[in-house]
Structures are given as C-alpha cells and as structure tokens.
Amino acid sequence: MKIFINDIPVSILSMEDPLDEEYYELIIPGGDKILSIRKLFERVMVKNASKEQVDELFKLMTKQKFNDLKEIAFAVENRKEVVDYVKDKFTIINAGGGLVQQDDKILMIHRKGKWDLPKGKIEKKESFKEGAVREVEEECSVKVSREEKLCTTWHTYIQNGKYNLKRTKWYRMSIIDDSSMAPQLAEDIDVVRWMNYGEVEVALTTSYRTIGYVIETFYNSKEVKITT
Numbered sequence: 001m002k003i004f005i006n007d008i009p010v011s012i013l014s015m016e017d018p019l020d021e022e023y024y025e026l027i028i029p030g031g032d033k034i035l036s037i038r039k040l041f042e043r044v045m046v047k048n049a050s051k052e053q054v055d056e057l058f059k060l061m062t063k064q065k066f067n068d069l070k071e072i073a074f075a076v077e078n079r080k081e082v083v084d085y086v087k088d089k090f091t092i093i094n095a096g097g098g099l100v101q102q103d104d105k106i107l108m109i110h111r112k113g114k115w116d117l118p119k120g121k122i123e124k125k126e127s128f129k130e131g132a133v134r135e136v137e138e139e140c141s142v143k144v145s146r147e148e149k150l151c152t153t154w155h156t157y158i159q160n161g162k163y164n165l166k167r168t169k170w171y172r173m174s175i176i177d178d179s180s181m182a183p184q185l186a187e188d189i190d191v192v193r194w195m196n197y198g199e200v201e202v203a204l205t206t207s208y209r210t211i212g213y214v215i216e217t218f219y220n221s222k223e224v225k226i227t228t
Contacts, residue, residue, distance in 0.1 A: 004155040090165035096132030110191035115203035143176040
C-alpha cells in the first residue's frame with residue numbers, strides 16, 4: 001500500500017518481503033520515537049515499525065510538511081493488520097478519475113495552479129466506474145468511454161479538523177467527443193488541454209506526485225506510442 005501525504009509517497013511493506021535497505025539514506029529501528037530523530041531526509045525506512053508509529057507519523061505528516069523528505073517506508077510484521085488500523089483512524093473518502101487518451105495524447109486539466117487529471121468524489125449509490133466517467137465528463141465537457149482500471153491512489157488531508165484518507169480509483173478512458181471541450185470553472189479548472197508525452201513531462205514539474213504515479217502506471221501498463 002502506497003499513500004501520498006503532502007505529496008510524499010509513504011509505503012507499508014511486509015517484513016517477510018525482501019527489503020532493499022541500501023535504497024534508503026536513513027533507517028530507524030522499530031520502537032524508536034520517530035519524532036526524536038532531528039531530521040527526516042531523503043528516503044527513510046522505519047524497520048519493524050509498530051502500528052502506533054505508523055499512525056503517529058501519518059497524522060504528523062498530514063499536518064505539516066517535511067521539505068527534505070522524499071519518501072518513507074514502514075516495514076511491519078503484519079501488513080494487513082497495520083493497513084486496517086490506519087484506515088480505521090481516518091475517514092475514507094471515495095473518488096474516481098480518468099486518464100483520457102486520444103491517439104498519443106492525454107487530456108490534462110489545470111486547477112489551482114497545478115496540472116492534474118480529472119477526478120472527483122463518488123456520489124451515493126454510484127459505483128467507482130460510474131463516478132469516474134461522470135467526473136471526467138463534467139470537469140472537461142467531453143464524452144468518454146471507460147476502459148480498464150489503471151490503479152488506485154491514496155492520499156491524506158485534513159478538512160474541518162478531521163483526518164481524511166481519499167481513495168481514488170483511476171481508469172483509462174477513450175475520447176468519444178471533445179467538440180465542446182471546456183474547463184468546469186465552478187471546480188476551479190481554468191484550462192483543459194490535450195498533451196503529448198513531451199508536454200506531459202513538462203506539466204508534471206508543476207503537478208502532484210500522485211498524478212505522476214498514475215501517468216507512469218499508464219505508460220508502463222502497455223506499449224504506448226510516445227511522441228514529443
């Protein structure tokens with residue numbers, strides 16, 4: 001499970017799996033008080049972490065930014081137990097989104113100063129698949145057909161003093177009609193644009209790492225024609 005907290009990827013790994021310790025600049029033993037470490041920097045692993053340690057740092061990272069931290073991983077004895085424990089500590093918000101493809105181009109939106117992919121919350125009695133299509137069509141004023149699921153992303157945020165964990169299921173989509181394409185201004189979207197691979201690479205420099213993860217999953221999932 002990988003969760004993005006303030007745009008920092010956080011992984012929960014199993015102690016039973018091979019752990020590439022050389023990948024990390026800092027390894028913290030399980031049981032140590034994480035906040036006693038003067039500085040969390042680059043790539044960090046907490047080895048043999050307790051679920052309380054995971055919860056402690058999740059909430060701390062949600063409240064404040066760690067500018068020098070690139071990535072953190074928790075290696076735990078019972079991965080499922082820890083994942084369930086973390087989920088219980090947060091309110092789960094469900095969302096759906098789409099990576100819309102037209103030949104070798106991807107449909108990107110610009111919202112609040114960042115390049116993004118269209119997505120939004122799932123409504124009551126609505127499936128992830130239905131909600132993802134609806135949100136894409138509403139935010140971009142297009143018609144799409146849903147294809148296969150690409151991935152699921154998780155990220156945390158605080159709203160009205162409550163800790164939320166948003167689960168977004170992403171689907172590849174194909175364009176049916178973009179003749180009326182326009183940004184949904186009510187959702188703070190000011191640009192909707194088709195981009196080729198080179199343009200997407202530039203856009204990702206002012207985007208979110210979750211969006212980079214979705215796009216990378218798309219390009220790695222199959223042979224995709226890449227043009228710049």
